[in-house]
Amino acid sequence: MSVPVLLVTGFLGAGKTTLINALLQADHGLRIAAIVNDFGAINIDAALVGPSADGVIGLRNGCICCSLQGDLLRTLKIVLGQSPSPELIVIEASGVADPAGITRSLTDPVIWNAARLQTVACVIDATDAARRRDDPLWQAQARGSDMLLLAKSGLVDMAARDRLSLSLAAAFRQRLLDLESGLPLPALLDPDGPTLRASSPTPLRDDRFVHLDWTCDGPVPLDAFQRVMGRLAPDLLRAKGFLRLKGRETRVLFQLSGQRATLSAAEEDGAEGCQLVLIGQKDSFDPDAARIELDALARA
Numbered sequence: 001m002s003v004p005v006l007l008v009t010g011f012l013g014a015g016k017t018t019l020i021n022a023l024l025q026a027d028h029g030l031r032i033a034a035i036v037n038d039f040g041a042i043n044i045d046a047a048l049v050g051p052s053a054d055g056v057i058g059l060r061n062g063c064i065c066c067s068l069q070g071d072l073l074r075t076l077k078i079v080l081g082q083s084p085s086p087e088l089i090v091i092e093a094s095g096v097a098d099p100a101g102i103t104r105s106l107t108d109p110v111i112w113n114a115a116r117l118q119t120v121a122c123v124i125d126a127t128d129a130a131r132r133r134d135d136p137l138w139q140a141q142a143r144g145s146d147m148l149l150l151a152k153s154g155l156v157d158m159a160a161r162d163r164l165s166l167s168l169a170a171a172f173r174q175r176l177l178d179l180e181s182g183l184p185l186p187a188l189l190d191p192d193g194p195t196l197r198a199s200s201p202t203p204l205r206d207d208r209f210v211h212l213d214w215t216c217d218g219p220v221p222l223d224a225f226q227r228v229m230g231r232l233a234p235d236l237l238r239a240k241g242f243l244r245l246k247g248r249e250t251r252v253l254f255q256l257s258g259q260r261a262t263l264s265a266a267e268e269d270g271a272e273g274c275q276l277v278l279i280g281q282k283d284s285f286d287p288d289a290a291r292i293e294l295d296a297l298a299r300a
């Protein structure tokens with residue numbers, strides 16, 4: 001029998017991993033396998049989803065809508081060969097992916113017989129949507145989905161949330177659900193959900209993004225790290241990773257999305273040092289210059 005697939009798309013930092021973690025931990029009784037795709041060579045998402053699920057496979061250093069398509073199909077075969085087999089497969093697209101590329105791969109008749117793309121859900125960052133509205137990739141992600149899931153709506157005021165809901169309803173035909181009202185399990189897991197779809201449009205090839213994968217073996221000082229990130233943040237679209245801070249026993253998880261940076265306790269995994277991924281646009285972010293600044297931190 002064909003295993004249903006839920007594809008989660010959305011721009012960098014929108015809230016895809018957070019949604020998938022919530023889904024994996026929810027009370028649905030389903031055996032779920034997750035395939036997560038990070039743009040950089042360091043697979044932060046697999047580590048973030050890993051603690052909550054057994055069947056998590058990370059695809060890295062590319063994007064499954066284009067360069068990693070073959071990897072996705074190979075990974076799907078591995079996931080489908082697991083025993084017991086999953087009852088649902090969740091695929092997280094990278095934040096730079098046009099879901100049309102993935103939808104095309106998944107609607108191949110051979111794949112379809114084994115794993116049937118059921119629903120494409122696009123996570124929309126309520127704090128970032130007004131700025132992104134005219135971005136062709138952001139639009140392709142929303143348009144290529146079956147439902148829009150509003151994340152972080154608690155971080156914007158009610159009037160801004162209402163304006164956003166109205167503009168999304170005017171621009172897209174999809175159903176809009178606010179994640180602040182709870183995880184929409186019936187919509188995400190509905191076996192009678194969207195499924196049969198028209199052939200996907202030609203996927204958008206967006207090559208404006210560059211990234212830096214930065215690692216160091218030792219700890220870094222928090223105040224100097226914050227100064228460096230303060231300088232880099234205006235040119236970044238996304239940063240995330242694990243840091244070993246001087247004077248702290250355990251590593252912390254650093255997240256930057258939009259202009260919002262957070263540090264939180266990381267799951268202890270025995271790993272040492274720091275692993276960080278920084279993503280920006282070619283015209284404003286210089287990964288080599290950022291590497292020099294970060295390397296200086298490691299020597300501080």
Ligand SMILES: Nc1nc2c(ncn2[C@@H]2O[C@H](COP(=O)(O)OP(=O)(O)OP(=O)(O)O)[C@@H](O)[C@H]2O)c(=O)[nH]1
Pocket residue numbers: 010011012013014015016017018019045094095151152153154155179238240255256257262
């Ligand atoms: N307050 C709030 N924060 C959220 C919500 N969803 C995500 N975040 C935060 O937003 C940041 C990015 O969330 P992720 O779930 O990692 O976003 P993502 O879309 O998986 O990011 P990429 O895979 O890097 O594109 C993290 O700091 C999350 O804690 C939400 O609904 N409310």
